[in-house]
Amino acid sequence: xxxxxxxxxxxxxxxxxxxxxxxxxxxxxxxxxxxxxxxxxxxxxxxxxxxxxxxxxxxxxxxxxxxxxxxxxxxxxxxxxxxxxxxxxxxxxxxxxxxxxxxxxxxxxxxxxxxxxxxxxxxxxxxxxxxxxxxxxxxxxxxxxxxxxxxxxxxxxxxxxxxxxxxxxxxxxxxxxxxxxxxxxxxxxxxxxxxxxxxxxxxxxxxxxxxxxxxxxxxxx
Amino acid sequence: xxxxxxxxxxxxxxxxxxxxxxxxxxxxxxxxxxxxxxxxxxxxxxxxxxxxxxxxxxxxxxxxxxxxxxxxxxxxxxxxxxxxxxxxxxxxxxxxxxxxxxxxxxxxxxxxxxxxxxxxxxxxxxxxxxxxxxxxxxxxxxxxxxxxxxxxxxxxxxxxxxxxxxxxxxxxxxxxxxxxxxxxxxxxxxxxxxxxxxxxxxxxxxxxxxxxxxxxxxxxx
Numbered sequence: 001x002x003x004x005x006x007x008x009x010x011x012x013x014x015x016x017x018x019x020x021x022x023x024x025x026x027x028x029x030x031x032x033x034x035x036x037x038x039x040x041x042x043x044x045x046x047x048x049x050x051x052x053x054x055x056x057x058x059x060x061x062x063x064x065x066x067x068x069x070x071x072x073x074x075x076x077x078x079x080x081x082x083x084x085x086x087x088x089x090x091x092x093x094x095x096x097x098x099x100x101x102x103x104x105x106x107x108x109x110x111x112x113x114x115x116x117x118x119x120x121x122x123x124x125x126x127x128x129x130x131x132x133x134x135x136x137x138x139x140x141x142x143x144x145x146x147x148x149x150x151x152x153x154x155x156x157x158x159x160x161x162x163x164x165x166x167x168x169x170x171x172x173x174x175x176x177x178x179x180x181x182x183x184x185x186x187x188x189x190x191x192x193x194x195x196x197x198x199x200x201x202x203x204x205x206x207x208x209x210x211x212x213x214x215x216x217x218x219x220x221x
Numbered sequence: 222x223x224x225x226x227x228x229x230x231x232x233x234x235x236x237x238x239x240x241x242x243x244x245x246x247x248x249x250x251x252x253x254x255x256x257x258x259x260x261x262x263x264x265x266x267x268x269x270x271x272x273x274x275x276x277x278x279x280x281x282x283x284x285x286x287x288x289x290x291x292x293x294x295x296x297x298x299x300x301x302x303x304x305x306x307x308x309x310x311x312x313x314x315x316x317x318x319x320x321x322x323x324x325x326x327x328x329x330x331x332x333x334x335x336x337x338x339x340x341x342x343x344x345x346x347x348x349x350x351x352x353x354x355x356x357x358x359x360x361x362x363x364x365x366x367x368x369x370x371x372x373x374x375x376x377x378x379x380x381x382x383x384x385x386x387x388x389x390x391x392x393x394x395x396x397x398x399x400x401x402x403x404x405x406x407x408x409x410x411x412x413x414x415x416x417x418x419x420x421x422x423x424x425x426x427x428x429x430x431x432x433x434x435x436x437x438x439x440x441x442x
């Protein structure tokens with residue numbers, strides 16, 4: 001089978017949709033789908049275990065460490081590696097995006113909207129998420145507004161991601177398994193969790209401002 | 222001259238760049254550039270005058286009224302009117318976007334990134350900006366966090382707007398006058414003002430949370 005050869009001379013047909021997408025130099029995945037997913041799951045469980053043992057605001061710190069590292073490393077690699085689909089070394093980060101492109105071929109096709117959102121996410125929200133870990137752990141007064149800002153950025157980015165796909169025809173998935181498991185499933189956490197965090201932070205901030213306003217009024221009397 | 226005829230049978234060449242952009246049914250502007258700009262300037266001055274006379278936090282209320290109405294009416298019209306460039310009635314909102322497309326033809330070409338950002342801006346940030354007018358005028362405790370949220374959305378949208386243009390080749394302006402006056406100039410306020418407002422709100426919120434944290438510590442002692 002030509003597909004299992006790794007020589008650079010062989011032309012490998014890519015598995016992505018639309019079928020006429022042109023990806024010269026494409027190299028298929030080396031790792032299996034289950035290998036790629038189990039490595040990411042192990043990473044997630046490790047971050048969870050470490051944050052659970054050592055911290056107070058445990059779940060939040062876990063989330064910010066997990067999402068910050070995902071933004072910075074995984075999405076940062078994508079944003080600044082236009083030719084990841086040509087990787088022939090089996091490098092894990094390239095394998096992830098080759099696999100994920102089965103759910104959204106705009107990653108392989110270098111769609112401007114996707115690259116923009118991933119670039120902003122990696123460069124701004126990645127470091128800001130890791131700063132949130134520090135801010136929560138040390139009880140900084142900017143902790144809520146920082147978490148609110150990053151969550152809002154994640155929600156805006158996810159909205160741009162899905163709406164541009166709809167406007168461009170929503171035909172970038174190899175089949176419905178990849179559509180629901182990767183395109184919908186993998187992005188779902190970044191709608192639900194930032195929504196919960198931003199509502200919580202909004203309430204905490206409004207309560208603090210309200211107390212301050214009342215204190216001022218009392219002093220004036 | 223064929224260009225001055227308004228009969229629907231006549232094919233009008235469009236003035237936009239890239240020159241091979243296909244816009245069947247295009248109708249040229251009826252109003253002159255100076256007419257379009259002076260109507261928008263009159264609207265801006267009227268909003269400024271009304272808010273200056275009646276309010277306390279005058280400049281902020283003016284900004285939120287101006288930006289809210291711009292988002293809701295001007296950008297809302299664009300987001301939900303794919304064929305504005307075919308308008309043959311001289312309707313003001315269509316004229317604005319025909320004229321602005323000389324600075325960024327992605328508006329006429331219905332670029333997915335531009336439509337997404339304008340849609341989110343019109344639907345979410347438009348009403349939220351008008352809510353900010355009310356919140357500031359009545360001294361609501363959510364005033365700062367609301368202004369912060371909308372400003373961050375404006376900054377994220379403007380970032381997506383410019384970065385996608387760069388990634389797509391940055392060749393959408395008829396000439397350098399339109400590039401600097403429309404594409405750069407008209408969007409510049411939505412970088413500078415939301416930056417100033419979001420820094421101010423960040424500081425106000427951090428100060429309020431800090432006071433609350435200290436109050437709690439004092440009570441515990």
